[in-house]
Amino acid sequence: xxxxxxxxxxxxxxxxxxxxxxxxxxxxxxxxxxxxxxxxxxxxxxxxxxxxxxxxxxxxxxxxxxxxxxxxxxxxxxxxxxxxxxxxxxxxxxxxxxxxxxxxxxxxxxxxxxxxxxxxxxxxxxxxxxxxxxxxxxxxxxxxxxxxxxxxxxxxxxxxxxxxxxxxxxxxxxxxxxxxxxxxxxxxxxxxxxxxxxxxxxxxxxxxxxxxxxxxxxxxxxxxxxxxxxxxxxxxxxxxxxxxxxxxxxxxxxxxxxxxxx
Amino acid sequence: xxxxxxxxxxxxxxxxxxxxxxxxxxxxxxxxxxxxxxxxxxxxxxxxxxxxxxxxxxxxxxxxxxxxxxxxxxxxxxxxxxxxxxxxxxxxxxxxxxxxxxxxxxxxxxxxxxxxxxxxxxxxxxxxxxxxxxxxxxxxxxxxxxxxxxxxxxxxxxxxxxxxxxxxxxxxxxxxxxxxxxxxxxxxxxxxxxxxxxxxxxxxxxxxxxxxxxxxxxxxxxxxxxxxxxxxxxxxxxxxxxxxxxx
Numbered sequence: 464x465x466x467x468x469x470x471x472x473x474x475x476x477x478x479x480x481x482x483x484x485x486x487x488x489x490x491x492x493x494x495x496x497x498x499x500x501x502x503x504x505x506x507x508x509x510x511x512x513x514x515x516x517x518x519x520x521x522x523x524x525x526x527x528x529x530x531x532x533x534x535x536x537x538x539x540x541x542x543x544x545x546x547x548x549x550x551x552x553x554x555x556x557x558x559x560x561x562x563x564x565x566x567x568x569x570x571x572x573x574x575x576x577x578x579x580x581x582x583x584x585x586x587x588x589x590x591x592x593x594x595x596x597x598x599x600x601x602x603x604x605x606x607x608x609x610x611x612x613x614x615x616x617x618x619x620x621x622x623x624x625x626x627x628x629x630x631x632x633x634x635x636x637x638x639x640x641x642x643x644x645x646x647x648x649x650x651x652x653x654x655x656x657x658x659x660x661x662x663x664x665x666x667x668x669x670x671x672x673x674x675x676x677x678x679x680x681x682x683x684x685x686x687x688x689x690x691x692x693x694x695x696x697x698x699x700x701x702x703x704x705x706x707x708x709x710x711x712x713x714x715x716x717x718x719x720x721x722x723x724x725x
Numbered sequence: 726x727x728x729x730x731x732x733x734x735x736x737x738x739x740x741x742x743x744x745x746x747x748x749x750x751x752x753x754x755x756x757x758x759x760x761x762x763x764x765x766x767x768x769x770x771x772x773x774x775x776x777x778x779x780x781x782x783x784x785x786x787x788x789x790x791x792x793x794x795x796x797x798x799x800x801x802x803x804x805x806x807x808x809x810x811x812x813x814x815x816x817x818x819x820x821x822x823x824x825x826x827x828x829x830x831x832x833x834x835x836x837x838x839x840x841x842x843x844x845x846x847x848x849x850x851x852x853x854x855x856x857x858x859x860x861x862x863x864x865x866x867x868x869x870x871x872x873x874x875x876x877x878x879x880x881x882x883x884x885x886x887x888x889x890x891x892x893x894x895x896x897x898x899x900x901x902x903x904x905x906x907x908x909x910x911x912x913x914x915x916x917x918x919x920x921x922x923x924x925x926x927x928x929x930x931x932x933x934x935x936x937x938x939x940x941x942x943x944x945x946x947x948x949x950x951x952x953x954x955x956x957x958x959x960x961x962x963x964x965x966x967x968x969x970x971x972x
Contacts, residue, residue: 478842480842480847480848481842481843483842484838484839484842484843488828488831488839491831491835492828492830492831495830560825560826561825561826561843562803563803564803564819564822564825564826565801565803565819565822565825565826565843565844566801566802566803566819567843719805722803722804722805723738723739723804724739
């Protein structure tokens with residue numbers, strides 16, 4: 464097993480050129496021949512979040528400015544995570560032609576999806592950050608923690624993505640199941656509300672939700688100008704490590720079957 | 726020195742009878758004890774063994790469905806062996822399907838870089854070969870046009886020029902002597918022969934027996950996933966064409 468892991472990573476490293484090309488392909492193709500081009504990547508989430516901020520701040524009778532800040536900080540990690548999980552489902556299916564003809568390390572496909580989405584996320588983060596500052600967010604040293612937040616989130620999402628990419632080849636239905644599951648998970652994750660707002664019978668759902676600590680990793684530096692609680696950091700690290708180990712193990716066991724099932 | 730060792734190679738495919746099994750079928754099959762399986766095994770290759778050493782020029786012959794292409798794809802690692810082992814020493818070039826990995830929305834130049842990196846060329850190598858590839862494909866004025874606007878011939882020329890731009894240790898060919906007009910065909914053949922000359926090992930699948938006889942010093946005859954005969958072309962090809970009944 465351990466030699467397999469080593470060959471896995473050395474092969475990935477050797478094909479970093481392909482990864483670079485696949486990421487560029489996704490970023491370039493999406494908006495080729497559109498007038499606004501890459502700006503759509505920023506406009507889309509910004510508009511969506513603005514609508515949500517207006518509606519839910521009115522619903523929760525909260526101050527629009529404070530609520531918008533709160534929402535944006537939670538939506539950045541959520542959008543990245545949910546896009547990685549859902550889009551990884553098509554990683555092999557959309558590249559069937561290539562996989563059946565040429566050997567390239569299969570992990571490149573989910574990895575390229577996650578990498579392209581990370582770049583998207585960083586850009587929309589910069590745009591949102593400008594808004595957060597304009598709305599009265601504070602700049603503090605705690606912001607320096609955000610690269611760590613992103614790294615942990617990436618590892619976590621990647622673990623899920625690797626499982627999804629393979630599992631969807633075996634059960635095509637999974638794409639649709641996951642679309643619904645992610646919607647449900649969105650409402651069970653403290654993004655629109657504070658983690659302690661949901662009391663009673665549904666409380667445990669929030670507590671076992673693995674995404675919850677990752678939201679905190681972003682919210683604390685952005686909103687409270689403080690480092691995330693050590694609890695949140697510890698939980699997020701453990702969840703990320705466990706997810707990537709499970710994801711990698713599953714992937715290494717199953718990837719060879721993928722070409723026969725496409 | 727390159728070499729290829731194949732030992733007891735078997736590859737199994739699952740044949741789905743009507744459609745791929747959905748989650749529903751899966752759940753349904755849990756309850757139906759004696760449900761007919763929606764798939765059956767098919768052995769595309771069965772216990773194939775051979776060794777290829779440096780200098781060998783191997784032609785693989787056999788009827789459709791004999792497992793020739795599957796064997797090539799197994800050598801190029803597209804298919805993982807179900808049983809047995811393959812060990813390959815040397816850089817193997819996947820020339821199975823030229824143009825695989827081309828993206829229609831990308832320009833010819835972008836595709837050189839995209840497809841080239843998939844073929845295993847480094848960025849620097851691609852920069853070096855780019856002018857030569859464009860010149861050979863005769864696509865100077867169209868190289869910055871998306872390839873979806875290319876004619877079939879233009880597409881083939883670009884794919885061929887790129888795939889044959891570097892000299893691999895082990896050359897694997899699956900009938901790719903086609904494409905382009907007469908003038909390009911002549912040029913392409915010269916380039917192909919040059920590539921074969923410089924390769925340490927060449928393995929090709931072809932139904933053109935004359936071509937196999939002229940290019941290869943060894944022929945492997947496949948039938949129904951099994952290796953029937955392995956030997957010099959002047960011996961094997963007449964036997965194969967004679968339709969020698971083999972059990």
